[in-house]
Amino acid sequence: MNKRLSLFCASAMMLVLTGPSFAQQSEAVHVIDYSSPYQAESSIAALMQDDSMKDARVTLYAQTFGEYGASHLVVEDFDSYEQYMSTTEDRMASHAWSRYLLQTMDADYRGSNLVTVVDDHGAPRHTAGYLAAFLIHTTDPATYRSAMADMNKAIGNPGVLRLVAVRAGKRNHTHAVLVGGADFKAVNEYLDKLNASDAFADFVEKVGDTRKVVAVNMYRRVATWGN
Numbered sequence: 001m002n003k004r005l006s007l008f009c010a011s012a013m014m015l016v017l018t019g020p021s022f023a024q025q026s027e028a029v030h031v032i033d034y035s036s037p038y039q040a041e042s043s044i045a046a047l048m049q050d051d052s053m054k055d056a057r058v059t060l061y062a063q064t065f066g067e068y069g070a071s072h073l074v075v076e077d078f079d080s081y082e083q084y085m086s087t088t089e090d091r092m093a094s095h096a097w098s099r100y101l102l103q104t105m106d107a108d109y110r111g112s113n114l115v116t117v118v119d120d121h122g123a124p125r126h127t128a129g130y131l132a133a134f135l136i137h138t139t140d141p142a143t144y145r146s147a148m149a150d151m152n153k154a155i156g157n158p159g160v161l162r163l164v165a166v167r168a169g170k171r172n173h174t175h176a177v178l179v180g181g182a183d184f185k186a187v188n189e190y191l192d193k194l195n196a197s198d199a200f201a202d203f204v205e206k207v208g209d210t211r212k213v214v215a216v217n218m219y220r221r222v223a224t225w226g227n
Contacts, residue, residue: 025117026078027164033070033108037062040072041222043103048225050096056087057226059126064184066133066217070110073219077126077226114167115176118145121152121161128160128180130187131219135173140210141165144175147206154199158182158190173214184220 034040044060047053057077063069078084091097118141125131138144145163152161160180166173181187194200 026081026084026167027115027117028076028078028084028112029115030074030076030112031070031110032072032074032104033110034072034104035106037071037222039104039107043100044074045223045225046103047091047096047100050094052090052094052096053087053226055083055226056091057126057224059224060222061131061219062222064218064220067215069217070108072222075126111169113169115164116167118163118165118175119149121149121163122157122180123159125160125162125178125180126221126224128187129182129221130184131160131178131180131221132187132191133217133219134177134179135214135216136175136177137171137173137212137214138175138207138210140207141175144207144211147203148177150206151199151203154202155194155197158186184218187218 032040034043040060040062044058048056048058059075059077061073061075063071063073076084076087078087136144148161148163158179158181160178162178162180164176164178166175179187179190181190
Protein backbone atom coordinates (compact mmCIF):
# COMPACT_ATOMS: atom_id res chain seq x y z
CA MET A 1 0.00 0.00 0.00
CA ASN A 2 2.92 2.40 0.46
CA LYS A 3 3.63 2.12 -3.27
CA ARG A 4 0.02 2.86 -4.13
CA LEU A 5 -0.08 5.80 -1.74
CA SER A 6 3.07 7.44 -3.07
CA LEU A 7 2.28 6.90 -6.75
CA PHE A 8 -1.40 7.82 -6.49
CA CYS A 9 -0.33 11.22 -5.18
CA ALA A 10 2.62 11.70 -7.53
CA SER A 11 0.95 12.69 -10.82
CA ALA A 12 -1.45 15.36 -11.98
CA MET A 13 -3.67 15.40 -15.13
CA MET A 14 -6.08 17.78 -16.72
CA LEU A 15 -9.06 19.93 -15.99
CA VAL A 16 -12.27 19.70 -17.92
CA LEU A 17 -12.39 22.51 -20.43
CA THR A 18 -15.21 24.12 -22.32
CA GLY A 19 -13.11 26.01 -24.86
CA PRO A 20 -9.86 25.48 -26.78
CA SER A 21 -6.33 26.02 -25.53
CA PHE A 22 -6.47 26.47 -21.77
CA ALA A 23 -2.89 26.38 -20.45
CA GLN A 24 -1.90 24.88 -17.11
CA GLN A 25 -4.87 22.53 -16.80
CA SER A 26 -4.00 19.00 -15.86
CA GLU A 27 -5.22 15.48 -15.03
CA ALA A 28 -3.77 12.68 -12.97
CA VAL A 29 -4.47 9.35 -14.65
CA HIS A 30 -4.16 6.26 -12.46
CA VAL A 31 -4.17 2.73 -13.89
CA ILE A 32 -5.62 0.25 -11.38
CA ASP A 33 -6.66 -3.38 -11.67
CA TYR A 34 -9.45 -3.70 -9.09
CA SER A 35 -10.60 -7.07 -7.79
CA SER A 36 -14.15 -6.36 -8.99
CA PRO A 37 -16.22 -3.60 -10.61
CA TYR A 38 -18.06 -3.19 -7.31
CA GLN A 39 -14.82 -2.57 -5.44
CA ALA A 40 -13.75 0.02 -8.00
CA GLU A 41 -16.91 2.10 -7.79
CA SER A 42 -17.78 1.68 -4.12
CA SER A 43 -14.30 2.49 -2.78
CA ILE A 44 -14.04 5.73 -4.77
CA ALA A 45 -17.64 6.70 -4.00
CA ALA A 46 -16.92 6.39 -0.28
CA LEU A 47 -13.73 8.44 -0.60
CA MET A 48 -15.49 11.21 -2.54
CA GLN A 49 -18.07 11.67 0.22
CA ASP A 50 -15.37 12.95 2.56
CA ASP A 51 -14.94 16.72 3.13
CA SER A 52 -11.32 16.46 1.99
CA MET A 53 -12.59 15.76 -1.55
CA LYS A 54 -15.28 18.46 -1.69
CA ASP A 55 -13.48 20.46 -4.40
CA ALA A 56 -12.27 17.46 -6.42
CA ARG A 57 -13.57 15.88 -9.62
CA VAL A 58 -12.80 12.21 -10.25
CA THR A 59 -13.99 9.96 -13.08
CA LEU A 60 -13.83 6.17 -13.10
CA TYR A 61 -13.48 4.40 -16.47
CA ALA A 62 -13.63 0.66 -17.21
CA GLN A 63 -11.43 -0.50 -20.07
CA THR A 64 -13.36 -2.33 -22.78
CA PHE A 65 -10.94 -2.69 -25.72
CA GLY A 66 -7.31 -2.10 -26.62
CA GLU A 67 -3.87 -2.80 -25.27
CA TYR A 68 -4.33 -4.49 -21.90
CA GLY A 69 -3.38 -2.26 -19.02
CA ALA A 70 -5.77 -2.84 -16.13
CA SER A 71 -9.47 -3.06 -15.44
CA HIS A 72 -9.96 0.65 -14.75
CA LEU A 73 -8.64 4.19 -15.08
CA VAL A 74 -9.17 6.75 -12.32
CA VAL A 75 -8.82 10.31 -13.62
CA GLU A 76 -8.51 13.35 -11.33
CA ASP A 77 -9.11 16.82 -12.79
CA PHE A 78 -7.31 19.98 -11.62
CA ASP A 79 -7.78 23.64 -12.46
CA SER A 80 -4.22 24.47 -11.45
CA TYR A 81 -1.04 23.04 -9.98
CA GLU A 82 -1.93 24.71 -6.68
CA GLN A 83 -5.28 22.91 -6.59
CA TYR A 84 -3.55 19.60 -7.18
CA MET A 85 -1.18 20.24 -4.28
CA SER A 86 -3.90 21.32 -1.84
CA THR A 87 -6.31 18.53 -2.81
CA THR A 88 -3.60 15.91 -2.51
CA GLU A 89 -2.52 17.22 0.90
CA ASP A 90 -6.11 17.20 2.20
CA ARG A 91 -6.75 13.68 0.88
CA MET A 92 -3.60 12.17 2.33
CA ALA A 93 -4.37 13.62 5.76
CA SER A 94 -7.95 12.26 5.82
CA HIS A 95 -9.34 9.14 7.44
CA ALA A 96 -11.28 8.51 4.23
CA TRP A 97 -8.01 8.02 2.34
CA SER A 98 -6.83 5.48 4.91
CA ARG A 99 -10.13 3.63 4.56
CA TYR A 100 -9.79 3.67 0.75
CA LEU A 101 -6.34 2.08 1.01
CA LEU A 102 -7.68 -0.64 3.29
CA GLN A 103 -10.64 -1.31 0.98
CA THR A 104 -8.35 -1.72 -2.03
CA MET A 105 -5.46 -3.68 -0.54
CA ASP A 106 -5.94 -6.47 -3.07
CA ALA A 107 -6.16 -4.14 -6.07
CA ASP A 108 -3.13 -4.03 -8.35
CA TYR A 109 -1.92 -0.46 -8.81
CA ARG A 110 -0.11 -0.19 -12.18
CA GLY A 111 1.03 3.45 -12.13
CA SER A 112 0.03 7.04 -12.87
CA ASN A 113 0.68 9.65 -15.50
CA LEU A 114 0.54 13.41 -15.79
CA VAL A 115 -0.98 15.06 -18.85
CA THR A 116 -1.84 18.65 -19.73
CA VAL A 117 -4.52 19.85 -22.10
CA VAL A 118 -3.45 21.35 -25.40
CA ASP A 119 -6.89 21.87 -27.01
CA ASP A 120 -10.53 21.03 -26.43
CA HIS A 121 -12.74 21.05 -29.51
CA GLY A 122 -15.89 19.68 -27.90
CA ALA A 123 -17.57 19.18 -24.55
CA PRO A 124 -15.69 18.36 -21.33
CA ARG A 125 -14.07 14.91 -21.39
CA HIS A 126 -15.94 13.64 -18.34
CA THR A 127 -19.32 14.21 -20.03
CA ALA A 128 -18.73 11.39 -22.55
CA GLY A 129 -20.22 8.03 -21.72
CA TYR A 130 -17.66 6.29 -23.92
CA LEU A 131 -14.11 7.26 -24.83
CA ALA A 132 -11.50 6.20 -27.39
CA ALA A 133 -7.94 7.19 -26.51
CA PHE A 134 -5.39 7.35 -29.33
CA LEU A 135 -1.82 7.36 -28.00
CA ILE A 136 0.32 9.37 -30.41
CA HIS A 137 4.01 10.02 -30.89
CA THR A 138 4.66 13.17 -32.90
CA THR A 139 7.92 14.90 -33.76
CA ASP A 140 6.06 18.06 -34.80
CA PRO A 141 3.47 18.95 -32.12
CA ALA A 142 2.61 22.33 -33.66
CA THR A 143 1.70 20.82 -37.04
CA TYR A 144 -0.24 18.00 -35.38
CA ARG A 145 -2.23 20.49 -33.32
CA SER A 146 -3.04 22.66 -36.33
CA ALA A 147 -4.01 19.69 -38.50
CA MET A 148 -6.30 18.33 -35.79
CA ALA A 149 -8.05 21.70 -35.46
CA ASP A 150 -8.57 21.82 -39.24
CA MET A 151 -9.96 18.28 -39.20
CA ASN A 152 -12.43 19.17 -36.46
CA LYS A 153 -13.62 22.20 -38.44
CA ALA A 154 -14.18 19.99 -41.47
CA ILE A 155 -15.95 17.02 -39.90
CA GLY A 156 -16.69 17.87 -36.25
CA ASN A 157 -16.64 15.39 -33.38
CA PRO A 158 -19.04 13.03 -31.58
CA GLY A 159 -19.18 15.30 -28.53
CA VAL A 160 -15.65 15.27 -27.13
CA LEU A 161 -12.38 15.83 -28.96
CA ARG A 162 -9.40 16.62 -26.73
CA LEU A 163 -5.67 16.79 -27.43
CA VAL A 164 -3.42 16.33 -24.39
CA ALA A 165 0.36 16.35 -23.98
CA VAL A 166 2.03 13.69 -21.84
CA ARG A 167 4.28 15.04 -19.09
CA ALA A 168 5.52 11.86 -17.42
CA GLY A 169 6.19 8.20 -18.08
CA LYS A 170 7.78 6.46 -21.06
CA ARG A 171 8.29 8.60 -24.15
CA ASN A 172 6.88 6.09 -26.61
CA HIS A 173 3.94 8.49 -26.91
CA THR A 174 4.02 12.26 -26.57
CA HIS A 175 0.29 13.02 -26.85
CA ALA A 176 -3.14 11.46 -26.60
CA VAL A 177 -6.25 12.26 -28.63
CA LEU A 178 -9.48 11.59 -26.73
CA VAL A 179 -12.61 11.00 -28.82
CA GLY A 180 -15.77 10.75 -26.75
CA GLY A 181 -19.50 10.38 -27.26
CA ALA A 182 -22.67 9.22 -25.59
CA ASP A 183 -21.91 5.51 -25.95
CA PHE A 184 -19.97 2.82 -27.84
CA LYS A 185 -22.18 3.19 -30.91
CA ALA A 186 -21.79 6.97 -31.13
CA VAL A 187 -18.01 6.89 -30.87
CA ASN A 188 -17.46 4.06 -33.33
CA GLU A 189 -19.92 5.39 -35.90
CA TYR A 190 -18.01 8.67 -35.78
CA LEU A 191 -14.70 6.84 -36.26
CA ASP A 192 -16.19 4.97 -39.27
CA LYS A 193 -17.23 8.30 -40.76
CA LEU A 194 -13.89 9.93 -39.94
CA ASN A 195 -11.71 7.19 -41.40
CA ALA A 196 -13.59 7.33 -44.71
CA SER A 197 -13.59 11.13 -44.94
CA ASP A 198 -11.61 13.62 -47.02
CA ALA A 199 -11.01 15.53 -43.77
CA PHE A 200 -9.05 12.63 -42.31
CA ALA A 201 -7.14 12.11 -45.58
CA ASP A 202 -6.14 15.79 -45.48
CA PHE A 203 -5.11 15.39 -41.83
CA VAL A 204 -2.89 12.39 -42.64
CA GLU A 205 -1.27 14.29 -45.49
CA LYS A 206 -0.55 17.32 -43.29
CA VAL A 207 1.08 15.37 -40.44
CA GLY A 208 2.91 12.97 -42.77
CA ASP A 209 5.55 10.78 -41.15
CA THR A 210 5.77 13.04 -38.08
CA ARG A 211 2.91 11.02 -36.52
CA LYS A 212 2.89 7.47 -35.19
CA VAL A 213 -0.15 5.89 -33.54
CA VAL A 214 1.25 3.83 -30.66
CA ALA A 215 -2.00 2.33 -29.31
CA VAL A 216 -5.77 2.79 -29.24
CA ASN A 217 -7.73 1.98 -26.07
CA MET A 218 -11.46 2.27 -25.40
CA TYR A 219 -13.20 2.99 -22.11
CA ARG A 220 -16.70 3.10 -20.67
CA ARG A 221 -17.36 5.83 -18.13
CA VAL A 222 -18.61 4.25 -14.90
CA ALA A 223 -19.17 7.38 -12.80
CA THR A 224 -18.02 10.94 -12.22
CA TRP A 225 -17.89 12.58 -8.80
CA GLY A 226 -17.53 16.32 -8.18
CA ASN A 227 -18.52 19.43 -10.08
